[in-house]
Structures are given as structure tokens and as C-alpha cells.
Amino acid sequence: MDPEIIKAGDESGNRMVIKYRFPDGVVVHGIGVPQAWQSTLGPTWSYVVEGDKLTLVDTGCNGSLRELEEGLEIVGYPLSAVGRVVVTHGHLDHDGNCFDVVSRSGAELWAHEVYGNLLGVSHRDRESDWRERFIGLPRTEDPEFEQRFLEHTNLGQKLTLTNPVTDGDVSDGFTFYYTPGHSPDELCILYNRMLFSGDHILPQITPHPSVNMSYARFRDVLPKDYRSENLYYGLKTFINSLRRVSTLGDDITVMPAHRAYHRGKFNPIGLDRALAIMEHHRDRCAEMIGFVRKETMDMAGMGEKPATRSGP
Numbered sequence: 458m459d460p461e462i463i464k465a466g467d468e469s470g471n472r473m474v475i476k477y478r479f480p481d482g483v484v485v486h487g488i489g490v491p492q493a494w495q496s497t498l499g500p501t502w503s504y505v506v507e508g509d510k511l512t513l514v515d516t517g518c519n520g521s522l523r524e525l526e527e528g529l530e531i532v533g534y535p536l537s538a539v540g541r542v543v544v545t546h547g548h549l550d551h552d553g554n555c556f557d558v559v560s561r562s563g564a565e566l567w568a569h570e571v572y573g574n575l576l577g578v579s580h581r582d583r584e585s586d587w588r589e590r591f592i593g594l595p596r597t598e599d600p601e602f603e604q605r606f607l608e609h610t611n612l613g614q615k616l617t618l619t620n621p622v623t624d625g626d627v628s629d630g631f632t633f634y635y636t637p638g639h640s641p642d643e644l645c646i647l648y649n650r651m652l653f654s655g656d657h658i659l660p661q662i663t664p665h666p667s668v669n670m671s672y673a674r675f676r677d678v679l680p681k682d683y684r685s686e687n688l689y690y691g692l693k694t695f696i697n698s699l700r701r702v703s704t705l706g707d708d709i710t711v712m713p714a715h716r717a718y719h720r721g722k723f724n725p726i727g728l729d730r731a732l733a734i735m736e737h738h739r740d741r742c743a744e745m746i747g748f749v750r751k752e753t754m755d756m757a758g759m760g761e762k763p764a765t766r767s768g769p
């Protein structure tokens with residue numbers, strides 16, 4: 458069932474406030490916090506959970522604090538009432554307002570333990586070599602993006618992860634699943650029969666997997682137990698993490714950080730979406746293997762030509 462629209466936004470859901478009411482009486486609000494730069498992605502959905510403490514799952518993009526604050530006021534709370542922030546992963550469109558929310562509310566900051574080690578570490582500096590070779594720099598020339606990117610790294614240096622969690626931790630009704638792949642600190646958070654999926658599972662779009670090569674670039678800043686083997690970056694890691702959550706139950710409602718609403722419509726998903734994303738990658742890999750095989754055969758002059766040799 459679609460959530461109730463408490464405040465309308467634009468057709469991507471920017472500045473929209475929605476209310477999910479589940480059959481067991483649990484209520485969760487979503488706030489569509491816009492990106493601070495030109496983007497076709499739509500907002501980051503920040504979720505408000507009213508438990509023993511007022512909890513925000515993700516705080517939206519750096520530079521969009523005012524929109525987060527306005528949304529929260531519509532739900533009925535000032536920013537200062539937040540008691541706990543849970544971060545799904547440390548990308549600037551998810552934890553971008555953490556510093557302001559935490560400073561103004563004194564809220565606890567919960568995230569995966571890897572998140573704590575990566576706070577204030579510039580991804581761009583560490584990955585510049587391969588990004589330059591394979592993608593080209595700069596990624597965007599939007600000055601707003603550049604400024605937000607730098608500010609996010611700087612603010613990260615001032616943040617302290619007060620409540621690091623690891624896979625399987627359970628606290629105040631939240632169960633944490635460590636699901637690296639899109640990023641090495643990605644968490645999915647189960648609350649009742651809802652799974653806050655960050656960018657691990659999204660409707661309509663396939664999350665970017667991180668890159669295997671990044672492990673070598675970040676290994677020295679990861680917690681000690683994470684330094685012997687790469688189980689945290691790359692497509693294989695991402696697929697394993699999709700498999701991990703895909704079996705949590707047919708009755709789970711996935712609460713994604715993007716595209717919950719797009720082009721004027723809600724996009725409700727369950728965990729079968731995790732299977733669809735796995736299948737997408739499997740198909741793409743099969744296509745690539747087929748392509749490479751054909752190229753190799755063409756180069757060897759074997760192409761589609763019928764065999765001309767016979768006998769031993």
C-alpha cells in the first residue's frame with residue numbers, strides 16, 4: 458500500500474513528507490531531502506522513527522539541512538529533538554547533515570564500525586589514480602558538488618561515531634546487517650518488518666558497486682580485522698551482500714534511500730528486488746564474457762568461419 462502524502466513535493470519527491478502506517482500500528486515518516494546540486498537522482502529519503510528515542514535514518518545531502526529541518530517540523534519535531542542518527546553509509550548524500558544535526562541535538566551517531574574509520578578520509582584523493590585512468594577526472598564540474606564534496610570530508614573529521622555497530626547487533630528494536638558492496642560501510646537496518654536499505658537495494662535503478670581496486674587504497678585506514686582480505690569492496694562483495702538480505706522474508710517492506718517516489722508515483726519494493734539486481738549483474742557479466750570470448754576468437758581468426766581442418 459502506498460504511504461500517505463503529508464506534504465506534497467515535486468514529481469521526484471523533493472521536499473515531500475510521507476507517512477507509512479503498518480498493520481501492526483508502527484508509523485514511520487519519510488522526508489525527501491533534495492540533493493544540493495543539479496541531479497536526476499531525486500531526493501535522499503531520510504526516515505523518522507519514533508521509538509524510545511527519536512531516530513533519523515540518514516540525514517540527507519550536505520547543503521540541504523534546511524529542507525531536512527522543514528520536513529522534520531512537518532512531522533512534528535524540531536531538529537533538536539533527534540536522539541539518534543543512524544547512517545546507512547558515509548556518502549555525502551546520506552550523512553551530509555550529520556554534523557549539524559548532531560551538534561544541534563546532541564544525538565548519538567550510529568553507523569557501521571568501518572564508517573568511523575573512514576570519517577574525514579577523502580575518497581577522491583585515494584582513488585585519483587584509477588579514477589583518472591578509467592573514468593576521467595573531475596567527475597563533475599558543478600561547483601556546488603565540488604564545494605559539498607570538500608565540506609563533507611572536512612566535517613567528517615569533526616564527527617565522532619558514538620555507537621559503532623557490527624553485523625548482527627540488535628538494539629532498541631533495530632537489527633543491523635552489514636552489507637558492504639555499494640560502499641564498504643553499508644548497513645541495512647531491520648525495524649519491525651521494514652528494512653532501511655540505504656543504497657544497497659533501490660527501486661528502478663541499480664546501485665553502483667564499489668571497485669575491487671579501492672581495497673588496496675583504503676586498507677590502511679580500515680579497522681585492523683579488515684586488513685587481511687578484501688571482503689568489503691567490489692561487485693562480488695555487493696552480490697554476496699544482496700544474497701545475504703534476500704532471505705529475510707517475503708513480508709519485508711524495503712525502505713530505500715532513493716526513488717521511493719519518482720515521476721509522480723510510488724515505487725514499493727520487497728526483497729525480490731535484491732534478487733532482480735543480482736540477476737542484472739549476472740546477465741551483464743555473461744554478456745561481457747560472451748563479448749570477450751568473441752573478440753578473442755576473432756583475433757585468433759577463428760570467428761564464425763566453419764572449421765576447415767579435418768581429422769587429427
Ligand SMILES: [Zn+2]
Nearest residue numbers: 548550656714
Ligand atoms: Zn545515495
